[in-house]
Amino acid sequence: MQTEIIIAGFGGQGVLFAGQLLAYTALDNDLHVTWFPSYGPEMRGGTAHCTVIVSDEEIGSPIVRNPRAAVVMNLPSLDKYEPLVREGGVLVVNSSLVDRNPDRKDLSAIMIPANEVGEEIGDKRLANLVMVGALLQRLPVLTVEAVGQSLRKHIPEHRRNLLEANIEALKRGHALAAGEAVSA
Amino acid sequence: MQTEIIIAGFGGQGVLFAGQLLAYTALDNDLHVTWFPSYGPEMRGGTAHCTVIVSDEEIGSPIVRNPRAAVVMNLPSLDKYEPLVREGGVLVVNSSLVDRNPDRKDLSAIMIPANEVGEEIGDKRLANLVMVGALLQRLPVLTVEAVGQSLRKHIPEHRRNLLEANIEALKRGHALAAGEAVSA
Amino acid sequence: MAKGRIVVDESLCKGCELCTTVCPKDLIAMDKGRFTPKGYHPAELVDPEEACTGCAICALICPEAAISIYRWVPAAKAVGVAS
Amino acid sequence: MAKGRIVVDESLCKGCELCTTVCPKDLIAMDKGRFTPKGYHPAELVDPEEACTGCAICALICPEAAISIYRWVPAAKAVGVAS
Amino acid sequence: MAEEKLVESLIYAKPESLYPVGTHYCPGCTHGVAHRLIAEVIDELGVREETIGVAPVGCAVFAYNYFNMDFAEAAHGRAPAMATGIKRVSPDKIVFTYQGDGDLASIGMAEIIHAAARGENITVIFINNANYGMTGGQMAPTTLPGQKTTSSPLGRDVEMHGFPIRVAELLSQLDGAVYVVRRSLHSVANIRKAKKAIRQAFEVQQQGLGFSMVELLSSCPINWGLPPVEALQWIEDHMLPAYPLGDYKVHPAIAKKPTR
Amino acid sequence: MAEEKLVESLIYAKPESLYPVGTHYCPGCTHGVAHRLIAEVIDELGVREETIGVAPVGCAVFAYNYFNMDFAEAAHGRAPAMATGIKRVSPDKIVFTYQGDGDLASIGMAEIIHAAARGENITVIFINNANYGMTGGQMAPTTLPGQKTTSSPLGRDVEMHGFPIRVAELLSQLDGAVYVVRRSLHSVANIRKAKKAIRQAFEVQQQGLGFSMVELLSSCPINWGLPPVEALQWIEDHMLPAYPLGDYKVHPAIAKKPTR
Amino acid sequence: MAKELLKGNIAFAEAAIRAGCEAYFGYPITPQTEALEHMSKRMPELGRVFLQAESEVAAINMVYGAASAGVRVMTSSSSPGVSLMMEGLSYIVGSEVPVVLVDIMRGGPGLGNIAPSQGDYNQIVKGGGHGDYRPIVLAPATVQELIDLTVEAFDLAEKYRYIVVVLADGSMGQIMEPAELPPMKPVRKPEERPAWALTGAKGRDPNVITSIYIDPAVEEEFNLKLKAKQERIEANEVRYKEIALEEAEIAIVAFGTAGRVAQSAVKAAREEGIRVGLLRPISLYPYPYHRVRELASKVKAMLVVEMNGGQMVEDVRLAVEGRVPVHFYGRMGGVVPLPEEVLDEIRKVHSGLAVPA
Amino acid sequence: MAKELLKGNIAFAEAAIRAGCEAYFGYPITPQTEALEHMSKRMPELGRVFLQAESEVAAINMVYGAASAGVRVMTSSSSPGVSLMMEGLSYIVGSEVPVVLVDIMRGGPGLGNIAPSQGDYNQIVKGGGHGDYRPIVLAPATVQELIDLTVEAFDLAEKYRYIVVVLADGSMGQIMEPAELPPMKPVRKPEERPAWALTGAKGRDPNVITSIYIDPAVEEEFNLKLKAKQERIEANEVRYKEIALEEAEIAIVAFGTAGRVAQSAVKAAREEGIRVGLLRPISLYPYPYHRVRELASKVKAMLVVEMNGGQMVEDVRLAVEGRVPVHFYGRMGGVVPLPEEVLDEIRKVHSGLAVPA
Numbered sequence A, B: 001m002q003t004e005i006i007i008a009g010f011g012g013q014g015v016l017f018a019g020q021l022l023a024y025t026a027l028d029n030d031l032h033v034t035w036f037p038s039y040g041p042e043m044r045g046g047t048a049h050c051t052v053i054v055s056d057e058e059i060g061s062p063i064v065r066n067p068r069a070a071v072v073m074n075l076p077s078l079d080k081y082e083p084l085v086r087e088g089g090v091l092v093v094n095s096s097l098v099d100r101n102p103d104r105k106d107l108s109a110i111m112i113p114a115n116e117v118g119e120e121i122g123d124k125r126l127a128n129l130v131m132v133g134a135l136l137q138r139l140p141v142l143t144v145e146a147v148g149q150s151l152r153k154h155i156p157e158h159r160r161n162l163l164e165a166n167i168e169a170l171k172r173g174h175a176l177a178a179g180e181a182v183s184a
Numbered sequence C, D: 001m002a003k004g005r006i007v008v009d010e011s012l013c014k015g016c017e018l019c020t021t022v023c024p025k026d027l028i029a030m031d032k033g034r035f036t037p038k039g040y041h042p043a044e045l046v047d048p049e050e051a052c053t054g055c056a057i058c059a060l061i062c063p064e065a066a067i068s069i070y071r072w073v074p075a076a077k078a079v080g081v082a083s
Numbered sequence E, F: 001m002a003e004e005k006l007v008e009s010l011i012y013a014k015p016e017s018l019y020p021v022g023t024h025y026c027p028g029c030t031h032g033v034a035h036r037l038i039a040e041v042i043d044e045l046g047v048r049e050e051t052i053g054v055a056p057v058g059c060a061v062f063a064y065n066y067f068n069m070d071f072a073e074a075a076h077g078r079a080p081a082m083a084t085g086i087k088r089v090s091p092d093k094i095v096f097t098y099q100g101d102g103d104l105a106s107i108g109m110a111e112i113i114h115a116a117a118r119g120e121n122i123t124v125i126f127i128n129n130a131n132y133g134m135t136g137g138q139m140a141p142t143t144l145p146g147q148k149t150t151s152s153p154l155g156r157d158v159e160m161h162g163f164p165i166r167v168a169e170l171l172s173q174l175d176g177a178v179y180v181v182r183r184s185l186h187s188v189a190n191i192r193k194a195k196k197a198i199r200q201a202f203e204v205q206q207q208g209l210g211f212s213m214v215e216l217l218s219s220c221p222i223n224w225g226l227p228p229v230e231a232l233q234w235i236e237d238h239m240l241p242a243y244p245l246g247d248y249k250v251h252p253a254i255a256k257k258p259t260r
Numbered sequence G, H: 001m002a003k004e005l006l007k008g009n010i011a012f013a014e015a016a017i018r019a020g021c022e023a024y025f026g027y028p029i030t031p032q033t034e035a036l037e038h039m040s041k042r043m044p045e046l047g048r049v050f051l052q053a054e055s056e057v058a059a060i061n062m063v064y065g066a067a068s069a070g071v072r073v074m075t076s077s078s079s080p081g082v083s084l085m086m087e088g089l090s091y092i093v094g095s096e097v098p099v100v101l102v103d104i105m106r107g108g109p110g111l112g113n114i115a116p117s118q119g120d121y122n123q124i125v126k127g128g129g130h131g132d133y134r135p136i137v138l139a140p141a142t143v144q145e146l147i148d149l150t151v152e153a154f155d156l157a158e159k160y161r162y163i164v165v166v167l168a169d170g171s172m173g174q175i176m177e178p179a180e181l182p183p184m185k186p187v188r189k190p191e192e193r194p195a196w197a198l199t200g201a202k203g204r205d206p207n208v209i210t211s212i213y214i215d216p217a218v219e220e221e222f223n224l225k226l227k228a229k230q231e232r233i234e235a236n237e238v239r240y241k242e243i244a245l246e247e248a249e250i251a252i253v254a255f256g257t258a259g260r261v262a263q264s265a266v267k268a269a270r271e272e273g274i275r276v277g278l279l280r281p282i283s284l285y286p287y288p289y290h291r292v293r294e295l296a297s298k299v300k301a302m303l304v305v306e307m308n309g310g311q312m313v314e315d316v317r318l319a320v321e322g323r324v325p326v327h328f329y330g331r332m333g334g335v336v337p338l339p340e341e342v343l344d345e346i347r348k349v350h351s352g353l354a355v356p357a
C-alpha cells in the first residue's frame, strides 16, 4: 500500500519541515518513504510544497499527479491541489488563511484554523503541526504518537525548547479533526 | 595526371616557400594544386616539410605516402623520404648539407650543392630555389620560366629586391641538373 | 496644512521598515493590523500633526520604490514627474 | 697560469652570442668556422693570455646552461659541484 | 514675501526606467535601492532608450523584469565580456553591467580585470553584499574574515579560505579604469552619495573616457540572518572598516572634484 | 701570504635540478635563464626531491623535459589552480608554477588573482615577454603600447586593445600575496638580482608565509624579430620604463630588506 | 549502520567522505549546493581538504592537481558549471588521473532553471570535451544507489586512472529517503600514494603528469591506449537493473529518476495486465548495448523515457538496430514526468502492438 | 572573382568578412591562429570590430553580446579552446541569437597536439554544452567549401537564430589551394538590425535576450520551440556530396579531410575494379540519415573513415540499422590517413563481401 501526501503553502509556513517529520516517522516505523520538495531559485517568499510518499514496499516515482491527501496552508495551494486529490482522498485546509470552502464533495475535507490554534499554543509557526495532526486523524497512515516520538528524536537542538508545544500542536490538530466535521 | 612533390629540410631553409611557389605557378597555369605543410609547435628550428600536389583534375587527399618526387635539403629528410619516393621518381638532394649519396638505384636522383650555389649568387637562402630549379629539370611538370613569372607576380613586396637573384637560382639549379648526372 | 505627504504603494511595499527609521519627523509606521496581498504589514504615514515636509528621505531608502512624494509647491514651480 | 677556464658544451650551445657580450675580459667568441650538431656556431674561449678569471659571469647569462666553469682554488677550499 | 498659490505636486515617484512592478528581492534588500538609483540616473540623463543593461547570474538575474530598457542576461561572471561585445558593435549606446560579488569578483574576475584594463567604455555597478545571495549565502571573495556563511560554517578562516578581495582598490590599478569608487547603501546620506557616483560613472561613459565602476556595499538581510534595519547597521559596523568608501581612481579628465 | 697548493675545481656546472639536455627554446631566449636560476635555487635549498613544478601552456610547456623533478602540465592559464590542488593535499611539498604572460595575465587572470588572494602557499615564476611566444607572437596583456605583434599589426593601439597590465603591481594589492617583486633577465646584474628574488620566493613558501611571485622581464628574440643581444637591449629600453623593477609587496615577516 | 533519512546531496557528499575522499573543490550551484556546504563543514572537521574555488574552471583544475598528487578527490556541480569543466575533463582523461565528478543536472540550455533534468546525457556520456574519450558514467535512481555509486566511483576512477561521473538529475539531489551510509574508510596515508603520483622525486625518477603528445604518432599511441582502456571498461563495467522483464512484450528503458517513474508506471500497467518491464541502465558509459540488443529480440516494442528531448534513445536505437519499434517519451525543462503519463504511453504502445500471431 | 591560392585559415576569415561579418572576437590557438591574425589586420582596416579576448570563455561571451546587439559576428578556435566555449554555446542556443563558430580541430584529449584531427565530432555534433540542443554543423573538405560554408553559416545562423559551427580539422586550416572568394557584401546598417536585437528601446518595448526560464513548464515550452526549430533544420538543411556511388557495392562515409582522402582511395579502388563510392556528409547536423539509410539498401557494406576513434560511425549505424555491415577505419592523434591505407581497407571490405548471389 502506498500513500501520497502533498503539503503546500507559503515559504516560511514550515511545509517542508512538516513533510520531513512525516518522513522521519515513516522511517522510524520501518516503512518505505520518500520526501520530495519543490524548490525555487529565490531564498525568499513564494510558494513551497513537498510530496511525501509512505509505503510498505519500494517506492518508484517520488511524485504523483493525484495524491491521496493534500494539506494546504494557503489559498493558492487549495486552488492548485484540491482538484488533484484522488477520489475519496483527504484534504486539510488552513482556514486561518483560506476564506473559501473546498468545492469537491467526494473528499474527506476539513477546515482547521491552524494559525489561530498555533497562536493559542504559543506560536503561529506551530500551524504546520496542527495541520499534520489533523491530517493523521483523517489518514491514519501513522499515529500522532509515533510522530511525536520521531519529533522527539529528530528535532534539531536549537528548536528543542519548542518540542512540547509541537507535540501539543499535533494533538490539538488531531482532536480538532476528530471532533469537528466540516461541510465540505 | 597527378604529381606529388615533397620538399623537406630544416625550418628556415625556405622549404615552405619553395612549395608555395610551385603551387602559385600551378595555379597561374590553370592546374589543380594543393600545398600542405607540416607544422610544429615551435616557432623555431626543427624540421619542416610540405607536400605539393599538381594535377589536371580535382585533387583528393592533399598528402600521399609515396610522392613522385622529393626535394631534400638536409640529411634527416633524405633518410625519411628517400624510401618513400615512388618507383622511378625523382630525388633532389642538397649536397651542401648531406654527406651521403642516395641508396636507391631506381630513382632519378641528383645531388645539388645548393647552399654553395646560393652563396655564389649572393645568399645561401637562395638554396631552396636552386633545388626547385633542379627538380623541374627532372620533373618537368612546370617550366622554370613559368615559375619565374609566378615568382614575379607573387613575391612579397619586402623581398622584391631578391627577385632577380631568385630567378637566377632557379636557372642555375635547372642547368646544374641538366648538365650533371650523378651516379645514384 | 502639511507641506507634503507620502503615498505607499501597498502592492510594492514589503514591510521592511527601513523607511520608518529614516523619517526625520518619525511619521512612518508599519500597519500591524493589515496585510498586503503578498502578506506583509505595509508602511503608512502617521501624520496627525501634518508634519510631513515631503522631504522624500523615506523614498530615498525604500528598496521597492514603493513611496511617492507629494509636496505643496508654488504653482509656478510645479512640475510633475513622469508617473 | 689562468685563474679559470670555461668549457662550452657544444651539444647545448645555440650560438646566441649572449656570453660574448658579458665577459669582462672579452674572452668568448663564436667559432664561425664550425657548426654544432644542431647547426649553430658554438661559443668558445679565446684566451691566449690566460686571462680568464673563472668569474662565471658568462655562465650566468647562458640560457642553455652550456658553460661550465673551472677555477684554480686552494686545495683546502676545493669543493666540487654535483655534475 | 508675497503670498503664492500652492499646488500639490508629485515630486517623487518610481522612476520611468523601472517598470511599475514589485521585485523578487527579499524585504529590505538594498539590491532594490541600487536598482532605483540607476533608474533615476538614467531618467535624469534621458538615456533610457539608448541604454542596454547586462544582468548577472545572482539575485539580480531578473533585473530585466524591473528595468524598463533593453537588457541581456549574461552567463555567470561574463557580464563584462557580454557588455564588451555589445558596446563594441554599438559604441553610441550606453552599456552597463550589474553584478554581484560572486559574479564579478569570483568566477568573473578575469573578465572584469580585462574589461577595466582595456578601458572598455562601459559602466559596472558592483553589488558587494559579502556573500552569494542567490544560492543561499555561501562565502564570496568579499566575505569578511570570521563571517559565517553556509560554506564557511565556522566563519571565514583566512588560513583556509584566503583574504577578502577589495575590488575597487584592485581595479583602480588598471590604466584603462578611469572612474572607480566605492559607496554604500546603508544610510540616506550614503545613498545620496551613491547616486552621485552612479551618475558620474554614466557620464564618464557618455564622454567616452573609458571604464567606470561603482562598488556598492549592499545588504543581504536574509542570508545574514538579520532584520533589514539591523542589516544596514551591519554594513556600517563590519563592512565599512574592511571596505573603506572613497574614490579609488578618478581620471583627471573627469572635471568634478573627487566626492569621497 | 703563504704559498698554497692550487687545484682546478669545477665551480659552476649545469645545476642538478636540470636534466643535462638541450631545450627547445630559440637561441638566446631567456626562458632558459629563468629555468637555470630556478634550478640553481632548488639545488641550493636542497629541495629537488620535495618540489613539484607546474608547467604552463606556452613556450615553457615542456619545462618537465628540463627540470629534473616531479612536474605537472596544466591547462592554459590554470597552473595556479592546479598548483593549489597539489599544495593543499601535499602542504609539505614545495610547489611552484612557471607561467607566461598570456597564460598568467590573460586567460589565467582569475586563477592567479584568487591564488594570491587566498594566500596560497605556492611560488609563481612569471615570465613577462610582452607577447605570446609559443603561438607565434600575438599580443599579450603585457604587450607595450605601439608594439607590433601578429595580432596588433599596426602596433598595440590602446584605444582598441587597451592598456598593458602590470601584474606585480596588481597582485601586490591582494592581502594573501606576501612576496611580489619584479626583476629582469636582461643583464648579468639583473640576473643576479632575479636569482636572489627567486630564492626569497621559495624561502617564503618554505616558511609557510603565503603566496609569492617573481615577475621576470624576459626576451623573445624570435617574435620580436631581434638578435638575442639586441633583444636584451630592447628589454632595457622598452620594457623597463613600462615595468619598473622593484619589490611590490614584501610581508613584514620576511626578515630581509627589500632588494629593490 | 542503520538507515537514515538522507537528502541526496548530503548523501553523496558524506558517501564520498566515507569512501576516503581526501579533498573536495567546488563552486556553489543549485541544485547541488548542499553537497558543497556539507563538505565545507565535514572536511575541515576531519582534517581533510575543502576549498571553495573561484569558479568551476578553477575547481576542476584544482581537482586535476590534487588527483595528480595521488589523493582521492572529487568535485560536484550542475549543468552550466559542468559545461565549464569540459576542458579540464579532457585534460584529466588525457593525463590519466583518477577523478570523481557528481553532476546534478538541471534544466537548460543556457541558464535555464534549477529543476530536475536529464538534458546533459550527450554532454556527459558522449564526451562534451574535446578529443576521443568517454567518461565512465553512473546514473543512480535512489539515494541508496547514489551513495553506493559514489563509493564505487572512487574505486573505478582509481582502477582505470580515469574520470568517473555520477550523473543524476536535480531531484536525486533534493529528494530525501532512507538509506544506509557505508562505514568510514580510512584515508590513504601520504606514503601510500600511487607510484605514478606527484609526491616529490625522492629516491625515484621524476613523475610527470601531462596530456601533450606533440608527435601525432605518439599521440595516436596514447589514443590507442585510451581506447584499450575503454574496451576493458566496456567489457567489465556494464551495470543495469531489470524489473518485471520476464515475458514482457514491451520493454521500457529509462535511467535515473525517469527510471523510477517508469517503475511506478510498469507496476500500474502490470496491474492492468499489460506485459511491460523496465531496463534501467546504471552505467550509461559503458552502455548496456548488449542487454538492450537481447531484449530487442524478445519484446515487441521498446519505450524510452527520458527527462530530455531524446538523447539516450539513440543508444537504445544503436543497440536495437531496427529490430523492434523504439518509442520515446520525454519531458523537458525541469518537468519530471508523472507515472500516469508514462502509463498512458505504455497503453499507447501496447494498443499499437500487432495482435499476437 | 578569379581563383587565388588561399590558405584555409585566411580563406574562412576573409570569407566571413565578405559575408558581412561585423565583429570578430577570438583568442590565439594553433592551428587556427592565422584566422585571428588576418582578422586583426583586416577588420580595423574596414572599420569593423576586431578584439583579441582574454580567453575563449571571454571570446564566446563577447560574441554572445555582439550577436545580441544584432550584428553578424563570429569567433574561431581549436579543440581545447572550443571546450571552454561550451557554456557560452549553450547560452547562445538558449537565447536564440545567431552566431558562427569555426572550429579547426587538433589532436586530443587534453593539450594533445596541433596536428589535424576529427576527434571532436561528438563534442560539437552531439552538443558538448549542457541542455538539449544540437548546433548546425558544416564540414568542409576543400578551401572552396570552407569559404562557401562560412558564408552560408552566417545566413543559416540568422535564418534560425542559431549557432552554426564550421567544423574542420587542422589540415583544412593549414592547406593552401586555389579558391574563389565571394564578392564583398556590405555590412548591415545599424538601423537594419533585427527587431529582436538589443539596440536601445527607442519607440518600442524593451527587448530582452535571456536563457532563463525558471518555471519548468515555460522552459519546456521553450525546449519544444527549440525542438521544432531543429526539426525544421533537419527537414531543410541536410547537405552531402556523393562520388561514384552509382552501382557501388561498397559505400564509404567520411567527412572533411577524411572524405578527401577517401575520395582518392575510391578513385584508386575503382581503377582496380572495385565498385566503391563515397558519401561525404557536409552537414553533420542535420545528419544525412535518410541518404545513408537509402544507401544501406543498395550497397553490400559500408566503410566509415574518420580521423578519430570512431564517432560519426554511430550516426551511420543509427541510419543503417544493421542492414549491412558497417566497417570503420580511423586514425587518431593528428595522424591523417593516407589514401593508400584507405584503399587497403576497401580491399579488405571488398574481399569480405559475399560472392554475388
Ligand SMILES: Cc1ncc(C[n+]2csc(CCOP(=O)(O)OP(=O)(O)O)c2C)c(N)n1
Residues within 6 Å of the ligand: E056, E057, E058, E059, E060, E076, E099, E100, E101, E102, E103, E104, E127, E129, E131, E132, E133, E134, E135, E140, G027, G028, G029, G030, G056, G080, G081, G084
Ligand atoms: C557557471 C555557474 N556557476 C554557478 C552558478 C550558480 N550561481 C547562481 S548565482 C550565484 C552566486 C551569486 O552571488 P553574487 O554574484 O554575489 O550575487 P548576489 O546573489 O549576492 O546578488 C551562483 C554561484 C551558475 N548559475 N552558473
Ligand SMILES: Cc1ncc(C[n+]2csc(CCOP(=O)(O)OP(=O)(O)O)c2C)c(N)n1
Residues within 6 Å of the ligand: F056, F057, F058, F059, F060, F076, F099, F100, F101, F102, F103, F104, F127, F129, F131, F132, F133, F134, F135, F140, H027, H028, H029, H030, H056, H080, H081, H084
Ligand atoms: C585553451 C587554450 N587556448 C589557447 C591555447 C593556445 N596557446 C598555447 S600557448 C599560448 C600563449 C602562450 O603565451 P605566453 O603565456 O605568453 O607564453 P610564452 O610562449 O610567451 O612563454 C596560447 C594562446 C591553448 N593551448 N589552450
Ligand code: SF4
Residues within 6 Å of the ligand: C004, C005, C006, C022, C023, C024, C025, C026, C027, C028, C045, C051, C052, C053, C054, C055, C056, C057, C058, C059, C069
Ligand atoms: S517625506 Fe520626509 S517627512 Fe514625509 S514621511 Fe517621508 S521622510 Fe517623513
Ligand code: SF4
Residues within 6 Å of the ligand: C008, C012, C013, C014, C015, C016, C017, C018, C019, C020, C042, C043, C061, C062, C063, C064, C065, C066, C067, E028
Ligand atoms: S521602505 Fe518601502 S518597502 Fe520598506 S516598509 Fe517602507 S515603504 Fe515598505
Ligand code: SF4
Residues within 6 Å of the ligand: D004, D005, D006, D022, D023, D024, D025, D026, D027, D028, D045, D051, D052, D053, D054, D055, D056, D057, D058, D059, D069
Ligand atoms: S669565466 Fe669570466 S672571465 Fe672567464 S670567460 Fe667567463 S666571463 Fe670571461
Ligand code: SF4
Residues within 6 Å of the ligand: D008, D012, D013, D014, D015, D016, D017, D018, D019, D020, D042, D043, D061, D062, D063, D064, D065, D066, D067, F028
Ligand atoms: S650564451 Fe650559451 S648558448 Fe649562447 S652562445 Fe654562449 S654558450 Fe652558447
Ligand code: SF4
Residues within 6 Å of the ligand: A043, A044, E024, E025, E026, E029, E030, E031, E059, E129, E133, E134, E219, E220, E221, E222, E223
Ligand atoms: S538573498 Fe540577499 S541579496 Fe538576494 S534578494 Fe535576498 S537579501 Fe537580497
Ligand code: SF4
Residues within 6 Å of the ligand: B043, B044, F024, F025, F026, F029, F030, F031, F059, F129, F133, F134, F219, F220, F221, F222, F223
Ligand atoms: S618563441 Fe620567444 S619565448 Fe618562445 S622560445 Fe622562442 S624566443 Fe623564447
Ligand SMILES: [Mg+2]
Residues within 6 Å of the ligand: E100, E101, E102, E127, E128, E129, E130, E131, E132, E133, E140
Ligand atoms: Mg553577493
Ligand SMILES: [Mg+2]
Residues within 6 Å of the ligand: F058, F100, F101, F102, F127, F128, F129, F130, F131, F132, F133, F140
Ligand atoms: Mg609570453
